[in-house]
Amino acid sequence: MENSLIKPDDYITLWGIIVVWAAMSIYLEQKYQWAARVSGAIVALVGAIILSNTGIIPIESPVYDAVWAFIIPLAIPLLLFHVKFKKIFKESGRLLFIFLISSIGTVAGTILSFFLLKDKIPYLDKIGAMMSASYVGGGVNFAAMAAKFEPPGEMVSATVVADNLLMALYFVVLMLIPTLAFFRKRFSHPHVLEVEKQTGENENSTLAEGYWKRNNISLKDIALSVGTAFLLVIISFKAAEWLGSIIPSGEDVSFLLNLINALFGDKYLILTTFTFTALALFPKYFESINGSQELGTFLIYLFFVVIGVPASIPLIIQNAPLLLVFVAIIVLVNMIVSLVGGKLFKYNLEEILLVSNANIGGPTTAAAMAIAKGWKNLIGPILVVGTLGYIIGNYIGTTLGLWFGIIM
Known part of the structure; x- marks a missing residue:
């Protein structure tokens, strides 16, 4: 806004504020327990809300548009580079199945919640797309769906606030469940029993600091990570543009053709697909790159x-x-489907809780829970399986968003 202390065309200052506050949010999350509990994402978000609502920074600027146009597309492949497909099927086959059941819970919850509230919340078709993608994958899927469906900025912010508040409450519930007799009687819990045999462990750092350990990253790693991400973005966006132009769409063609056009002309879906293909074709190359995550x-x-x-x-x-x-309805249905499905297929309580966590919060939060609980044997597998959500989340979000859009 023109009244703001920093003007919309003061690009260097605005970029500086965004980057510095993002860095501070990560630092606070890794340094202080209160910030770790709230999450760095909420710290980043609330700080920006304060800066804009107090008139320090403008509400609109080309700098913000640049983040949507360039930063998000680059983040998608970078966050997928560390996926190891062989491990998904070899080490984590057992968790993979219950993760997919939990994902069905997210889809069912989103559909139920949409039909209950579609007349009460504006832009719920777009919000439903974002939340279903996010509650199968993570923040990167939320970002991709927000960029694709383009709901108003204030609705995106309100959704993020509601989402993060609900996630914080849900994680508390997930941490408490293994301590409750009701669940212990009905589910096997070998990892809990193993931890309980050991005596107190000291935690000198936050979970975030423990997870994001110092990594061995070289100049070559940075160059290959960024260079490969840019190459995938260029190829994918051009391919999506071309496919969107040759597949018929509009009011005079069938719903099926419109759906095919929307799917194959979607630059984020094509980017996800091309990255997935590259990882499958060149696994050794991507395994050799450190620092992309x-x-x-x-x-x-x-x-x-x-x-x-x-x-x-x-x-x-x-x-x-x-x-x-x-979002509470989505999470509740996800938890019920995960617990019932897990019980039916004889999964351990720890496995069920972690896959539900991985769906709602992403693989890193699920790994953080496994670390906090001392379930060491599940940390690697849940990280591997949870990353599958990054791959399928955009497909689920796009499909539901297009369907909801027709209904609204």
Whole structure:
């Protein structure tokens, strides 16, 4: 806004604020327990809301558009580079099945929640796309769906606030469940029993700091990570543009053709598919690159800062309560389907809770829970399986978003 202390065309200052606050959010999350509990994403978001609502930074600027146009597409392949497909099927086959059952819970919850609230919350078709993708994958899928369906910025911010508040509450529930007699009687829990045999362990750092250990990253790693990500973005976006132009669409063609056009002309879906294909074809190349997950995660933190900027606090107060109900229904159905499916197929309680966590919060939060609980044998497999959500999340979000859009 023109009244803001920093003007919309003061690009270097605005870029500096976004990058510095993203860095501070990561630092606080890894340094202090309160920030780790809240999550760095919320710290980044709330800081941006304060800066924009107090008139320090403008609500609109080409700098924010650049984050949507360039930063998010780069983050998607970077966060997928560390996926090891052989491990998904070899080491984590058991978890993979229950993860997919949990994903069905997310889809069912989103559909139920949409039909219950579609007349009460505006842009719920777009929000449903974002949340279903996010609650199968993670923040990168939320970002991709937000960029694709383009809901108003204030609705994105309100959704993020509701989502993160609900996730924080759900993680507390997930941490408590293994301590409750009701669940212990009905599910096997070998990892809990193994930990209970050991005496107290000291935790000198936050979970975030423990997970993001110092990595051996070279100049070549940075060059190959960024260079490969840019190459995949260029090829994918050009391919999507070409496919979108040759597949018929519009009011005078069938729904099926419109759906095919939307899927194959979607630059984020094509980017996900091309990255997936590259990983399958050149696994050794991607395994040799260190630091891509760190770079991708940092870029996503820039996104969290930017989506907080257009948030109007009065609008969030108006919209977040109903949005909280919307996401709560999705999470509740996911938990019920995960527990019932896990019980039916004789999964351990720890495995069920971790895959539900991986769906709702992403693989890193699931790994953080496994670390916190001392379930050491499940840390690697849940990280591997949880990354599958990054791959399928965009497909689920796009399909549901297009369907919801027809109904709205």
